[in-house]
Amino acid sequence: MPHQPGRPTPLVRAYALASRALAPLAMRRVRRKLAAQGVTSERMGERMGRATLPRPDGPLVWFHAASVGESLSILRLIQHLGEAHPGLNFLITSGTATSAQIVAARMPSRCRHQFSPLDSPAAVARFLDHWRPDAGIFVESELWPNMLRGAAARDIPLALLNARISDRSARGWARIASTARYLLGHFKTVHCQDTRTADHLRTLGCEQAAMGANLKAMAGPLPHDAAALDALNAQIGARPVWAMASTHPGEDEVALTAHRALLAKHPKTLLILIPRHPERADTIARMIAQSGLSHTRRSVGEDIGPDQIYLADTLGEMGLWYRLAPIVCLGGSFVPVGGHNPYEPAHSGAAVLHGPLYANFAQAYAQMDAAGAARQVPGADALGTALLALIEEPDDLDAMQANAARFAAAQDDRLADLATDLCAALKLG
DSSP states (O other), X not given: OOOOOOSOOHHHHHHHHHHHHHHHHHHHHHHHHHHHTTOOXXXXXXXXXXXXXOOOSSOEEEEEXXXXXXXXXXXXXXXXXXXXXXTOEEEEEESOHHHHHHHHHHOOTTEEEEEOOOSSHHHHHHHHHHHOOSEEEEETTOOOHHHHHHHHHTTOOEEEEEEOOOHHHHHHHHTTHHHHHHHHTTEEEEEEXXXXXXXXXXXXXXXXXXXXXXXXXXXOSOOOOHHHHHHHHHHHTTOOEEEEEEEOTTTHHHHHHHHHHHHHHOTTOEEEEEESSGGGHHHHHHHHHHTXXXXXXXXXXXXXXXXXXXXXXXXXOHHHHHHHOSEEEESSTTTTTOOOOSHHHHHTTXXXXXXXXXXXXXXXXXHHHHTTSEEEOOSHHHHHHHHHHHHHXXXXXXXXXXXXXHHHHHHGGGHHHHHHHHHHHHTOO
């Protein structure tokens, strides 16, 4: 049987007192950040639990995610649940302006978005009293004590999906094991995205932790603008093309070094360079100029032309770039960030290259490498060599792309099983 929450530990009670006292200070910081990102003052109030939309009639399932990746990972599950159970409505909460913008453009029917309330007792109470969710589904590591306690006080059943915990975090939780057991005991079911997490959580006393399907694996291909894809393909023509996606500081240099090596043998090759954070684009543009390479920029409406690099410095178009480039090297894996989602380019049929630092997706990369869908390269020189080999051996590239598409398609079969498990655990439908 799942562990029950029981009485809050002294640490949880102290957190509640501190969060109540610090909420005004935290909200001032949140307001500054959201204002800088163009969020209206009305919507900022959502962070204090003040709803800007009415609650729909009928049962409501609340999905809580942290940021863009987590928010997008649940959309396909919501769509499946909505199709299987036409009476259900859905609410997504997340904390960032970027996630709000992107999710708003892709939400399934009967779904709405709000910024998540700060984890203070008053904000959480306002939020829950307005929305009155019939069930709550938290994604990855969103263990906010006041949210969990507020849901328990209202008899809202909860599930934790795509749970992930690193070895380091597990050691930290072990030092406050009674608090960890209390928080995790709020969930009726816990689906872990890898066996390491399941083992860690069970060690902490979370008996309901089990290996489950990875939501990001089942998210399907990212959307893209078909007309834009046709236009960009026409601009590229027969040129070889590859993408370096979701780069962080230190990884743009890796891409430029590899691309220069590639240009020495294939001077018409195009690199689509996609920073993880588009606000870094000016810095990257200066870096490209200093390297002696030419580029154009997506954000200012420039075409690709004959230039060597296309700086894709926009949000919400990753599906376009993954469709455009037959080879995608994923950033976040050459610097200690933990890697980024390899399922997304695989769903678009791209061969995937990556660096050696991918702790957040260790199991996924190991499986994809073994399936011939992805390949690890330790640095810029090895990346250049791998790119050259794939461009010069089109049969090998075709095989790697086919393996990637086949690997991604195999993940879809688990979506229905996950939805069935959730409905049973949370008494939905």
